Amino acid sequence: MTIEESFYIGYVSKTRGLKGEVQLFFEFEDYADLDLDVIFLEVNKKLVPYFIDTVKLHNNSTAYVTFEDVDHIDKAQPLVRKKMYLPNDKLPIRDPDDFRWTDLVGFVVIDEQHGELGEIIDVTEMPQQFIATVEMEDGKQLMFPLSEDLILGIDGEEEILEVDLPEGLVDLYKE
Template identity: 30%
Template sequence: MTKEDCFYLGKIVSKYSFKGELLIKLDTDEPESYENLESVLVDFRRQLIPFFIESSQLHKSNLLRVKFEDIEEEADADELINFEAFLPLSQLPPLNENQFYYHEIIGFKAIDARHGDLGEITGVNDQSPQALFQLKHPSGKEILIPVNDEFIQKIDKANATFYFQTPTGLIDLYLD
């Protein structure tokens, strides 16, 4: 399995106890969805390695306390700190019609109420304080639109199209 077949679950940030327990900082709005996992894939030295979970429970808001099978000592747990954890895309919880995962909207057409065809969604930059849709306009220019419910009029998943109503002047910043 490759990273392209997976989604980022979180990062192993610290040990919890001297018995080999670890804390994974989850990258999700719904940490409770991941409380009863059987296993995770850890990006260990550039390879996804399955680690089976003996026990897990939520610890504070977005930390998952896990006890992996065969990790019995602090030294073993130390080796896993700062590595990223992934799950197969098939384990993503289902979403309702108005929700989406960033990876599934790449390639969607973008239509704005004022400007019409904005081109194609090429990605979502979620590394900044405000997540941004990245679009490639037919002119070749890049357009960035904040991921904000107020700007999204409709999502037509069947036709792979996003309908936006962007604030006056936003698109003009990129096209003028």
């Protein structure tokens, strides 16, 4: 299996104890829905399968796992910081009505005052809110909170986000 035939879910963050248990950190949002019987770790640009004996999922995007044939810390240590992948056929199917802020990546932002601003290239989760980053025509990046107070409408078909950004915010980024 190649990286193109798989999707990234996170990485091995550290070892735990002396019996080969490791902690996984998931960067995949729906990690609880993943089928974790075997995961593939990237070793020397190749994906190597690791079969899971036990898995304990936690609410903080982590899990404690033991792999078959990894029964000592010395065998587990080389796995730390390795990226984890699953085959594309194990990608969980999301309900079409399950909308998330991160789904706005690729949408064009149109401001009520300034017109078309550019395309959303990133949505970052901050402690209090989500922040959208827009690539503007002049190559500069504009950041604004994805607050319901600022959003006038979302057109999922046309991939357009209509906003009314605070006065002066766009001008601040254009300077």
